[in-house]
Amino acid sequence: MHVKLILPALKEAGTAQWRPIKYALFPPLGLATLAAYLDPTDTVDLVDQHVEALDLNDTPDLVLIQVYITNARRAYQIADHYRAKGCHVCLGGLHVTSLPDEAAQHADTVFLGPGEDSFPRFLADFRRRQPQARYASTLRTLDGLPPVRRDLIRRENYLVPNAIVVSRGCPYRCSFCYKEAFFEGGKSFYTQKVDAALAEINRLPGRHLYFLDDHLLGDARFARELFAGMRGMNRLFQGASTVNAITQGDLIERAAAAGLRSVFIGFESLGQESLGFSNKRQNLGRDYDEAINRLDSLGIKINGSFVFGLDGDTPDVFARTVEWAVSRGLTTATFHIATPYPGTAFHRQMSQEGRMLHDDWDLYDTRHVVFEPRGMSAAQLEAGYAWAYQNFYSWRNIGRASLHHADPLAGLTHFAYSAAWKKAEPLWNLAIQTGLLGQTRRGLEWVLGARRALSRPHSAAAAPELRS
Structure with a gap:
């Protein structure tokens, strides 16, 4: 399975309004944490649009997009693009939890709250081809959290x-x-x-x-x-x-x-x-x-x-x-x-x-x-x-x-x-x-x-x- 994890940016890398120091502070640990739940045989791409260009020409099986308030507009545009290509698009993050009905208009699946318990449930459903439209966090624990996929992070960018x-x-x-x-x-x-x-x-x-x-x-x-x-x-x-x-x-x-x-x-x-x-x-x-x-x-x-x-x-x-x-x-x-x-x-x-x-x-x-x-x-x-x-x-x-x-x-x-x-x-x-x-x-x-x-x-x- 080809999985693409995306952190969209309001001001994309290389554009005239981009301020590198503002957007190059920390790597996207949330997405790298979710990637740790994927199967070792899965092909995984993690793209932080704050520090690198986003290639929209591919067709992954699964697209996960992290949404916070000021990247919401860009996140929805990217989500709509991949849905039009037939990819299964998931949206999660602070903004999605705050306004799930808004986010659901641009996603096949939305996540409410932390994903440590809901994302593994979704993966099991998705592999059975029975994904739900909405998953909410029900268990708040970090016990058994797998190691963050830091191999997906380009350290030199931060x-x-x-x-x-x-x-x-x-x-x-x-x-x-x-x-x-x-x-x-x-x-x-x-x-x-x-x-x-x-x-x-x-x-x-x-x-x-x-x-x-x-x-x-x-x-x-x-x-x-x-x-x-x-x-x-x-x-x-x-x-x-x-x-x-x-x-x-x-x-x-x-x-x-x-x-x-x-x-x-x-x-x-x-x-x-x-x-x-x-x-x-x-x-x-x-x-x-x-x-x-x-x-x-x-x-x-x-x-x-x-x-x-x-x-x-x-x-x-x-x-x-x-x-x-x-x-x-x-x-x-x-x-x-x-x-x-x-x-x-x-x-x-x-x-x-x-x-x-x-x-x-x-x-x-x-x-x-x-x-x-x-x-x-x-x-x-x-x-x-x-x-x-x-x-x-x-x-x-x-x-x-x-x-x-x-x-x-x-x-x-x-x-x-x-x-x-x-x-x-x-x-x-x-x-x-x-x-x-x-x-x-x-x-x-x-x-x-x-x-x-x-x-x-x-x-x-x-x-x-x-x-x-």
């Missing part, structure tokens, strides 16, 4: 080829989270067995890893055992956490001892009203400065995430947020315009209040305003978002944030990392387009690990005292 996921979902239910509908009707957060996660890590070459999990520290027992198993592996890694997981217990110290060097944190808003509006309970009443100081003491870089336009935000939110992030020495910041994704509580509320502007999925990219904000105009929100990025990554503020560190080496690596992430974006794009991504990536990896390689901060001295 800035972070050693991406890994060891859990699914998140223990929290923020009202704006795109994954709210995806995990509805079952467990919303679950992990692999620790031994299986460590085995997957061992299969990855090189030293640097990036955990794409929504909350790597979300299950304290799992995380504690994972970090204990990773000690001695000589790995450096990045991951995501919440503020409360960093300020409670000693889990973040264990992560640092295992090799954590950078953490993504969804601060989202500095205002309690905005946090309450978005049901960001894990941040309400939390001391952001306590978390930041703890991470600084461990030599862990911080990528802070912020959302603009929630009810409670006014036009001064942009300057306040940027000044706070710079004054706290955040290494990088990611800004977003609040976006009510279909299937979320945020979307339901905006629809009920008549505040949705349109359903042009191409623009649901957190860079455009798609609803009527309450505390400012749509034009003010888009302008403020653009200003925040420009201002935070100004040379002046990169320098100011670097001076937040008492350790000169930490300040130097902060400056290099922050500048490399945004100021050097044209060089990254050139490296990707000219095939020199591997060489330039190694430079950024050196910056990520430099402080620990050249100094011995408090956390390294304390590491022998940590026990699983």
Whole structure:
């Protein structure tokens, strides 16, 4: 059987609007995970349209397309093309789960929710020539998950080829989270067995890893055992956490001892009203400065995430947020315009209040305003978002944030990392387009690990005292 797995792109590789650094970060692990359930005798093609051209001249027996909101239009076009050729087309992913009836107009089969249990059921039905039109996730477990088909991934195309996921979902239910509908009707957060996660890590070459999990520290027992198993592996890694997981217990110290060097944190808003509006309970009443100081003491870089336009935000939110992030020495910041994704509580509320502007999925990219904000105009929100990025990554503020560190080496690596992430974006794009991504990536990896390689901060001295 010939199977083709496709991740469509809104901005395809090689087109005038393509931004390589934006689309060449991580490989399509979801599709590579599903490919692991196929028979060894099957012919399998995995195509990530973000980094490579998609050949539409073939006629596979089975076409699987992963759909998220901003690639939905392209995904449907590709699906319609292959269905017209007589191929059996399956659609799955976040957008399909949120709007299954819309997706079903372009597919022979749609998948709702995670596919670890539903995809094997479909394969058995398909081989019997009795495939159903719709499959929904009923069993939420990663036990027995086969090794990801990384042989199908062209590592040279990605800035972070050693991406890994060891859990699914998140223990929290923020009202704006795109994954709210995806995990509805079952467990919303679950992990692999620790031994299986460590085995997957061992299969990855090189030293640097990036955990794409929504909350790597979300299950304290799992995380504690994972970090204990990773000690001695000589790995450096990045991951995501919440503020409360960093300020409670000693889990973040264990992560640092295992090799954590950078953490993504969804601060989202500095205002309690905005946090309450978005049901960001894990941040309400939390001391952001306590978390930041703890991470600084461990030599862990911080990528802070912020959302603009929630009810409670006014036009001064942009300057306040940027000044706070710079004054706290955040290494990088990611800004977003609040976006009510279909299937979320945020979307339901905006629809009920008549505040949705349109359903042009191409623009649901957190860079455009798609609803009527309450505390400012749509034009003010888009302008403020653009200003925040420009201002935070100004040379002046990169320098100011670097001076937040008492350790000169930490300040130097902060400056290099922050500048490399945004100021050097044209060089990254050139490296990707000219095939020199591997060489330039190694430079950024050196910056990520430099402080620990050249100094011995408090956390390294304390590491022998940590026990699983």
